[in-house]
Amino acid sequence: MSVKEQQTQDQVSLDQRALPLVEIFSAIQGEGANVGCRQIFIRLAGCDLRCTYCDSAHTWFVPSHALIEERAGDRHFQTVPNPVTTSQVLHAVAQLNRPPIHDSISLTGGEPLLHATTLAQFLPLLKAHSSLPLYLETGGHHPEALELVLSYLDSVGMDIKLPSVSGECHWSAHEAFLRLCDRAPVEVFCKVILSQATDPADLDRLSTLVAGVNPHIPVFLQPVTPIGTGRYTPPPTPAQVLAWQAQLKARLSTVRVVPQTHKFLGQR
């Protein structure tokens, strides 16, 4: 086969793989360990959870078209029919990273691991086409899907959903997920949303879970943001936040309180 024929075949194969997307854009990460970093966000469509505080209900289902930012931070978007082909995603990432101002690529959602089979084919290509580290933002409840993509990732930010706050309960899946991350050569941190309704018994269970895997895994407590488009959820009081951080620090080495900074900055 000639080089040209091989290139044509590679292109056809790239175009046959496709991802259901909400958007691709450049922004400042506002949550967890990467707060303040500039990232290219690849937001996949679809979520199987229904957290009571969710402000991203538009990600639950696949839209007919995805939005792709034309230049990093200019907030002008092309609309592209879903699903978006692999070659279109690679092209968008390359365009946005000119000039190369980004620290990493965030694979986010919705729940990106609902598309783990496609991601397992796409991420090696993304790694080959971009030198940016790959960061996965996930609900942390699909360990079997994580296994398909873990070797391509550089870092993972996983939620641990407190039943008293989110209405979701996934303790055993979270534990299996965190154990996989801890054994792999990736950086991992946990993100926990707090509201006024947080049950301290949930925090005890959380600290037992994380300490049982590795007490040095950082935990970021994120008071629910009382602004935005989600259903209003009363945020914790300052006294509650102080008490709950102290409760977790009894067993865990790194427990930080970081609100959603992108909302305060008026970022996307």
Ligand code: SF4
């Ligand atoms: S996991 Fe995220 S997108 Fe899904 S319902 Fe919860 S907050 Fe919303």
